[in-house]
Amino acid sequence: MKKKYGKNRPGKGQHFKNEDSQGEVRAKKHLGQHFLKDENVAEKIAETLTYQGYDYVLEIGPGMGVLTKYLLKKDIDVHVIEIDTESVIYLNEHYPPLHGKIHEKDFLKYDISEVFGKDQFAIIGNFPYNISSQIVFKMLELRDFIPEFSGMFQMEVAKRICEKEGSKTYGILSVLVQAFYEAEYLFTVPPTVFNPPPKVDSGVLRLTRKEDFSLPCNEKLFFRVVKTAFQQRRKTLRNSLKIFDLPEDIKEDSIFGLRPEQLSVARFIELTQKIEPHAV
Incomplete structure (x- = not known):
């Protein structure tokens, strides 16, 4: 999970190497970055999508590409969106297949139709805790074009999205997401698989758009x-x-x-x- 969005540009931070890379990207405290270091977890997240019914996948916040490398093994056109300039440089140097497909933008502010037009695409990522709910709201605005969505959140947020009525944690996100998507909580990820480790567990979910996702109301x-x-x-x-x-x-x-x-x-x-x- 990499919290990558913020108003500031890269500054001082700690250095962490991706396990099989020859370069490094600084983990920047002001961006709240936590780099996923467990290859098995990364591969498991990549397997949460079906890669059926669309030609493109957009990864939000790829960092040093620990998840990206497994997406690139799929028969799908992979694009990534990343606000951290240092990560963009790293990805360009280490992942030639991404050349021309790395978008140095803020997903929350970017008109993604400039990339995909009206084509269908899936979203995946290790989402930053501080804007994960905003990413889901933006995804809902784009629901006509997004048949699948999966990724890692703070565990409590992931469970809340998938919660059913009658629970104290059932709320706005639960209702709005489940009005248009089938929501599944898939697995929990401990802090130990990140560097530096966050203070809470993370959770991975999958959202699959309903066949009929129009509502019989305004x-x-x-x-x-x-x-x-x-x-x-x-x-x-x-x-x-x-x-x-x-x-x-x-x-x-x-x-x-x-x-x-x-x-x-x-x-x-x-x-x-x-x-x-x-x-x-």
């Missing part, structure tokens, strides 16, 4: 309802959704007496359908 309103409901998760929906200024007779429906973590994705869709005729 999708923008669905996002708004889910986010608004969980902003005051301890309140019943009758109270947390006051911003919608709904008629009193609508709020008498029993669903408004529930708290957001009690609603499945299907029931959030039902809730959105009830609100839609009255939403401003």
Whole structure:
């Protein structure tokens, strides 16, 4: 897991060698970088994608390419996006097949259609903890083009994304992701496989887009309802959704007496359908 995004450019840091490389990239504290050093884990992550139904894979934050080398063995066109200039130099020097396919950009700000147009592509990576949720939200915006998504998060975040209703950790990401994707928590990764080791366990998940991923309701309103409901998760929906200024007779429906973590994705869709005729 490599936390690679930040406002600053590379500065002082520690040096860590990739196990089978002849070069090195500095692990920069201000970017929160943790380099995956276990080849078996890297290969296992590369195997989480099916490589079916698309021609491209985009790896976010490849660092020194410990995962990239296994992606390049697949019959797929691999691109990487990396904000760390030193890592970009390293990748260009050590992975000739990536020439022309290394994008020194911030994934959160970059219009990825400049690379893939309207073609389908998968996303994979050892995602930086500090922006992992933002990466998932960006992926959801691009869901029409991303049939598969897999990678490593802080374990708690990975489990939250895959959680079902009724759990205290079930939240905005759980509902929004599972509305469009099947979510699977695959395996846990200990801190010892990183250099330097993080203070928490990591978790790897896989998201597979549903065959029919259109919703039978206004999708923008669905996002708004889910986010608004969980902003005051301890309140019943009758109270947390006051911003919608709904008629009193609508709020008498029993669903408004529930708290957001009690609603499945299907029931959030039902809730959105009830609100839609009255939403401003």
